[in-house]
Amino acid sequence: MIRFKENNYNKLFVNVSDFIRLICGGDRLKRITNIINDLLKKEYLKKNKQLKILDYGCGSMEISKKLETKNYIKSIVGSDIFKHSFKSKKLTYVNNERLFKENEKFDVIFMVDVLHHVGISDAYKVLNKLSKLSKIIIIKDHFEHGFVSRQLLRFVDFYANYGYGVNVPKKYFNENIWKKTLIKSNSREVYRKNSFQQHDGLFNLILNKKHHFVSMIKIYE
Ligand SMILES: C[S@@+](CC[C@H](N)C(=O)[O-])C[C@H]1O[C@@H](n2cnc3c(N)ncnc32)[C@H](O)[C@@H]1O
DSSP: OOOSSOOHHHHHHHHHHHHHHHHTTOOOHHHHHHHHHHHHHHHHHHHTSOEEEEEETOTTOHHHHHHTTSTTEEEEEEEESSOOOOBOSSEEEEEHHHHHHHTOOOSEEEEESOHHHHOTTTHHHHHHHHTTTOSEEEEEEEBOOSHHHHHHHHHHHHHHHTTTTOOOOSOOBOHHHHHHHHHHTTEEEEEEEOSOOOOOHHHHHHSOGGGEEEEEEEEOO
16 A cells, blocks of 8 residues: 655654564564464365455555465455555455445455444444455454553554554444444354454553454354
């Protein structure tokens, strides 16, 4: 994904923040990619065929780029709100508008740190739209645990998405709101990992694992 409105000030901020991330345990992709890989592999073994995957809200497609070399992957479509073109052997980018127009079906959808940007009260609407494309959706998102925890999440979201033009939410999911979202999206949870450790070092101290969860849902037919 291209950072919007790039100028020297932004570039300096981005370079400094990337350096801080590197030395303070801020690699967010390693464990996320591993857990998604494990869940996808289980689906592959169940279905006994290579999987067609949708990475919804893919950003710069870093997770999909790591997954596309796996032999259980047939193809991955990355989709997001911006216009962009990308194609590799197994990976293609389409924007959301085209995605929903084309109505292509997928074995599994995954969405990492996307739903809270959509807005927690509208999350079920996106899940309902996605349920037309696949009956299995893997979601990585955040749980807030009170006022301080919410402000921490907002701060980290601002820091992580600076320059991308991504909306920083006012509220995040909690257990109760998440359960209601699942009911409204006509789905049931078949897997949940609470307290998912995303970072190491200082990053893990600032935003500890209780703020991250991974869920796999199945849409009722
Ligand atoms: C924190 S980034 C995560 C990117 C990627 N999933 C990852 O984990 O590296 C959030 C992404 O959600 C996307 N996004 C925000 N609202 C969206 C929507 N309504 N539909 C699809 N993607 C959306 C943003 O454009 C952004 O790329």
